[in-house]
Amino acid sequence: MFDLEQAIAEWRRQMLAAGIKSPVPLEELELHLREEIEQQMKAGLGEQEAFELAAQRTGRAAALKKEFKKIGRLDWEWLRKLKSILFGATEVPFPSLDDFAPSARQTLEIAPEEARRFHHDFIGTEHILLGIIKSQPQAIASLMQKLGVTSDAVRLEIEKFVGTSPAHAVAAKIPFTPRARQALQLAINEAKALNQPVVRAEHLFLGLLREGGGVAALVLKNLGVRIETTREEILREMRPDPGAG
Amino acid sequence: MIRKELVAASAEPLVLSLLAKGESYGYAIIQEVKARSEGKLNWTDGMLYPVLHRMEHRGLIKSRWGESETGRKRKYYSLKKDGKLAMQKHHEHWTLVHDVLSGLKKEKYV
Secondary structure, three states: OHHHHHHHHHHHHHHHOOOOOOHHHHHHHHHHHHHHHEEEEHHHOHHHHHHHHHHHHOOOOOHHHHHHHHHHHHHHHHHHHHHHHHHHOOOOOOOOOOOOOOOOOOOHHHHHHHHHHOOOEOHHHHHHHHHHHOOOOOHHHEEEHHHHOOOOHHHHHHHHOOOOOOOOOOOOOEEHHHHHHHHHHHHHHHHHHHOOOOEEHHHHHHHHHOOOOOOHHHHHHHHHOHHHHHHHHHHHHHHOOOOOO | OOOOHHHHHHHHHHHHHHHOOOEEEEEHHHHHHHOOOOOOOOOOHHHHHHHHHHHHHOOOOEEEEEEEOOOOEEEEEEEEEEHHHHHHHHHHHHHHHHHHHHHHHHHHOO
């Protein structure tokens, strides 16, 4: 016995499998299918023939996908842009840490501990910044001194900014936020741009600053830290001592 | 058989001109184009929706959810101001092509 609703549900599954995912086009297509079925049945066809004819007319799943892709590309680009404005760059993959100095990797191990301290279920830019301060006290303290801020001021400002979540069990492995991943990628880019083969805590600091929209960047900006000055200071630090050469 | 490039190029002016008469929904738009072209402009039904979405995205038309007489949900599309301007441009261009073609045809046979 032919079941129309079941046939339509199966048709929907095929469409979904073909990649017509956004709820609106699929819903609209289904309504179209139902209109066509109704018309065919009015013209005297049985339910099953009406369905088969309508499904055929509405277009094969693969062909439809191609059509939707043409506009999809534009919409996706736009959506991605909107998403990155609203939530940070969501499409950023976790970068490879191959070029990270052992000390910088250690920083990334401390970051989740910092997140846990606030009962946060994610590792954000602020946790990385706290990790840097904790794991690289000397290098960063001297950089910050030149930039006119202290580690304590940064720590206080972050705590003021994010607040502690209510105590609850936090999973053993927590993810980096899109902004945090973006900051890691920017740290790698910064090291490359400065012609420095190894990514160190200073580059991470610069990456956080460059990311621009995360808590770390906001806190640092609030404290008057500027990207250009930071970059110059890091470069100066790296340059061979002019007196020695 | 009308070439698919021409079918594609004419979809937007036809949809705009149909909506200029008043709001309508996908199924009815397809049926009307089919009827008016005596079945010669037969869009694969599902192909219209991407065209509609693209036009909505560009701000030429807008949509709202409504209901059919039997209570079925329907998505109605209507013309926006930019759509009306776009329609006028399309008409200018298609008239131009038509005039040039018929002018040439006339010269040849007169």
